[in-house]
Amino acid sequence: NAGVTQTPKFRILKIGQSMTLQCTQDMNHNYMYWYRQDPGMGLKLIYYSVGAGITDKGEVPNGYNVSRSTTEDFPLRLELAAPSQTSVYFCASSYRGLAGGDRGDTQYFGPGTRLTVL
């Protein structure tokens, strides 16, 4: 299993440009998440999804959009990029089933996308 993969690894955008951060997981997880991490700070939840076709806002959704058309993919769309969106973006996934269990509940993170908006 590749786990959670993210592309691109790095990107520089100009103010007002748009882009899509890609996230794919091959673990058949139902939950997927997008977080941002500013330098020296913790993780802030942007959006999450509990399954294909179902998404919901996290703490900091403004300026972002998501879609979940398949179990595997959860792209994050930035419209009209702003310097405040300069950050490292992490995608994560987890599985929550009826059986539960520690490993079944664990979040697995991707390697991150480092985005700079100038």
Add this chain to the structure above:
Amino acid sequence: QQQVKQSPQSLIVQKGGISIINCAYENTAFDYFPWYQQFPGKGPALLIAIRPDVSEKKEGRFTISFNKSAKQFSLHIMDSQPGDSATYFCAARPYNFNKFYFGSGTKLNVKP
């Protein structure tokens, strides 16, 4: 309102010493408490986790202590090594939903 409060923000420990990081929460619906380790330039990775039906869980040099009545849990790293230098996040998840609430992180520096 921050659901999980973590301290200290940074920690310097000598090699061989004990590193202790503390977290506190208020939501009694939380039933799963993982700790994540993050190295520079990498994503967080699960280190160890505990459920509230036990007061302690140990995996190698890493131990979680859990105090349900005080709504506190802590990570203890015994015989700390320079390779343990990383940022550590505590988190909590409610029993009925896989939404994780993270602490603000502790940057640990273990000096040789």
